[in-house]
Amino acid sequence: MTELAKLPGIGRKTAQRLTFYLLKQPVETATRLAEAIRTVAAGDGCGECGTLTDEDPCAICRDPRRDATLLCVVEESSDVTAIERAGRFRAAITCWRPLSPLEGVGPEALHLDRLMERWRTGERGCGK
Numbered sequence: 001m002t003e004l005a006k007l008p009g010i011g012r013k014t015a016q017r018l019t020f021y022l023l024k025q026p027v028e029t030a031t032r033l034a035e036a037i038r039t040v041a042a043g044d045g046c047g048e049c050g051t052l053t054d055e056d057p058c059a060i061c062r063d064p065r066r067d068a069t070l071l072c073v074v075e076e077s078s079d080v081t082a083i084e085r086a087g088r089f090r091a092a093i094t095c096w097r098p099l100s101p102l103e104g105v106g107p108e109a110l111h112l113d114r115l116m117e118r119w120r121t122g123e124r125g126c127g128k
């Protein structure tokens with residue numbers, strides 16, 4: 001319960017309520033939740049678009065209605081959420097780390113060639 005209460009927006013009472021809920025569930029429920037949290041914390045995410053998610057590929061990349069020739073490049077997974085919340089954008093979306101020489105992220109780390117190939121061909125799978 002202490003760890004749940006450390007999450008943003010979750011106070012002591014909500015953490016207690018979540019704990020009691022989990023205690024009433026089959027152990028598989030808690031195991032799936034723990035694995036989802038581990039996946040997000042490890043930064044694994046979607047292998048196609050780089051969005052932090054516990055599914056690979058993510059729901060956006062699996063969506064056959066997406067126009068893969070239109071590619072929206074965002075910096076953070078939270079940006080994907082904001083765009084998806086608008087509900088009108090049907091392009092493929094990919095997360096791309098910004099240049100950060102101090103963190104060792106130079107142009108070669110961005111794999112811009114794969115991003116351009118994905119955009120040019122409309123194919124998926126450019127990666128993180």
Ligand SMILES: [Zn+2]
Pocket residue numbers: 046047048049050051057058059060061
């Ligand atoms: Zn994806």
